[in-house]
Amino acid sequence: MKSSLAAAPDRRTGSLSLVLVLGLAAMVVSMMQTLVIPILGVIQNDLGATTAQVSWVTTATLLSAAVFTPLLGRFGDQHGTKPTLLGVLVVMVAGSVLAATTSSMLWLIVARVMQGAATAIFPLALSVLRAEVEPARLPGAMALVSGTLGFGSGLALVSAGLLSQGAHPDYHQVFWLAAALATAALIAVAVAVPAPRARTGGRTDWLGAAGLALLLVLFLLPVSQGHSWGWTSARTLALFAAAAVTTVIWVVVERRVHDPLVDMKMFVHRPVLFTNLAGLLVGFAMLSQFIGVSYLVQTPAEIAGYGFGASVLRASVVYLLPSALVSLVAAQLGGVLVRRIGARSTLAAGGVFGVVGFAWLTLAHDTTASVILAGMVVGVAISFGYAAMPALIVAGVPHHQTGIANGINSISRSTGSAIGSAVITSLLASRTLDNLPPGVPALPSESQYTLSFALAGMAFALVIGVAMVGLAIRRTSPSSTTDTPAPTGDGETEPARTAVTA
Known part of the structure; x- marks a missing residue:
């Protein structure tokens, strides 16, 4: 059976300006995730908040992203990607302006919820690319847009550090920067992104959306707050149990709905399932690097016996920005590798770089050069992972499920990041130095950093296993149907939807 596109000329080209605009939008999204990390202390002091209260400035964004990303990804598939993109960007601009003008913790959290919804921009951007970019150029275009995620996260840390300097x-000011960038992305998308070629229509599965939102909140809330509440507290355990029960109920309901939010066959389809597992692992490792390196280099060596006593700004500019810059450049190489050797092999190569980078950090984090160079190797690993995963998703689902499938993959990375943050924070707090001078806050033992980096390296080792074993091409049945051809793990093209046999 021939592809539907084979019957008519493919008018897709995908101009560079379109790819750059979508890259800008994705970069702004990633900045929203890490923008507040350097200024949490400033917010806490200015608003007179407790540590538990100010932690909601980050938790609210995480939960909002988990709730809205799959829903808006599906909405874009059904009703058009451009209007959905514009609507999400308007919400992000409004949330950024609200955060920039309020001095209330409640309204700041509301603003962060609005900014978190913008996470849906990334899967929507990939849907636009699949519709507008010719297949031969699609891997490179997706790699460029994906590469802006790691760069944006690092740029946000640097920008926030610069804007929060002084007495x-x-x-x-940090949120005014976010508002300006979001407005620029809104205008650029309105001008450069064409109207959708087709809309699948159909009703919105509100029950499925509510169920998915509930189970994600029930899971991610104790993950993000478990360190403060206690991992064995009744509240934490009850929420994890409720998440498990809700997951079972949601799966049962989605299997019986005529037009579900998430097609369970798509969700457990081998390429999609293992790509989401890879996203979870890469997200875990990325946050492990951000948090581990940031805390390590800010530790005063004269007190702890390790660290570099760096300021927040120096930690961002000297130690984290090089990794972000390398990740942006490596994303282009990742796109080339996807075309040349396939997405699966590119993901495995990223895993190798990740193992090397974190092994370096584990064994030698006592010099500035070592930390920077190892971080740059990890940046390459993250970029290769980000370049490969969208290509694997596109190859694994039909065109009309691109948005929701990439939305779920985005959530897998966010969930991995949340787990990474929780695990590393708990590890660093679980063993501290003794005999510290009076007035000095608790400092982690150096062995906790060694363990944290080793765990992140193990996560990348698992990524290699996922790529080489979990994503190995399996024989398809003769009754397979076809959609838009997309790059496979072997560097060739195959139908975007296949029937996988045992």
């Missing part, structure tokens, strides 16, 4: 730092 009287003002966190509002």
Whole structure:
């Protein structure tokens, strides 16, 4: 059976300006995730908040992303990617302006919820690319847009550090920057992104959306707050149990709905399932690097016996920015590798770089050069992973499920990041140095950093296993149907939807 595109000329080209605009939008999204990390202390002091209260500035964004990303990805598939993109960007601009003008913790959290919804922009951007970019150029285009995620996360840390310097730092300036960038992305998308070629229509599975939102909140809330609540507290255990029960109920309901939010056959389809597992592992490793390196280099060596006593700004500019810059460049190489050797092999190569980078950090984090160079190797690993995963998703689902499938993959990476943050934070707090001078806050033992980096390296080792074993091409049945051809793990093209046999 021939592809539907084979019957008519393919008018897709995908101009460079379109790819750059979508890359800008994706970069702004990634900045929303890490923008507040350097200014949490400033927010806490200015608003007179407790540590538990200010932690919701990050938790609210995580939960909002988990709730809205799959829903808006599906909405874009059904009703058009451009109007959905514009709507999400308007919400992000409004949330950024609200955060920049409020001095209320409640309204700041509301603003962060609005910014978190913008995470849906990334899967929507990939849907636009699949519709507008010719197949030969699609891997490179997706790699460029994906590469902006790692770069944006690092750029946000640097920008927030710069804007919060001085004797009287003002966190509002950071959110004004976010508002300006979001407005620029909104205007660029309105001008450069064409109207959708087709809309699948259909009703929105609100029950499925509510169920997915509930189970994600029930799981991610104790993950993000478990360190403060206690991992064995009744509240934490009850929420994990409720998440498990809700997951079972949601799966049963989605299997019986005529037009479900998430097609369970798509969700457990081998390429999609293992790509989401890879996303979870890469997200875990990425946050492990951000948090581990940031805390390590800010530790005063004269007190702890390790660290570099760096300021927040120096930690961002000197130690984290090089990794972000390398990741942006490596994303282009990742796109080339996807075309040349296939997405599966590119993902495995990323895993190898990740193992090398974190092994370096594990064994030698006592010099500035070592930390920077090892971080740059990890940046290459993350970029290769980001370049490969969208290509694997596109190859594994039909065109009309691109948005929701990439939305779920985005959530897998966010969930991995949340787990990474929780695990590393708990590890660093579980064993601290003794005999510290009076007035010095608790400092982790150096062995906890060694363990944290080793765990992140193990995560990348598992990525290699996922790529080489979990994503190995399996024989398809003769009754397979076809959609848009897409790059496979072997560097060739295959139908985007296949019937996988045992």
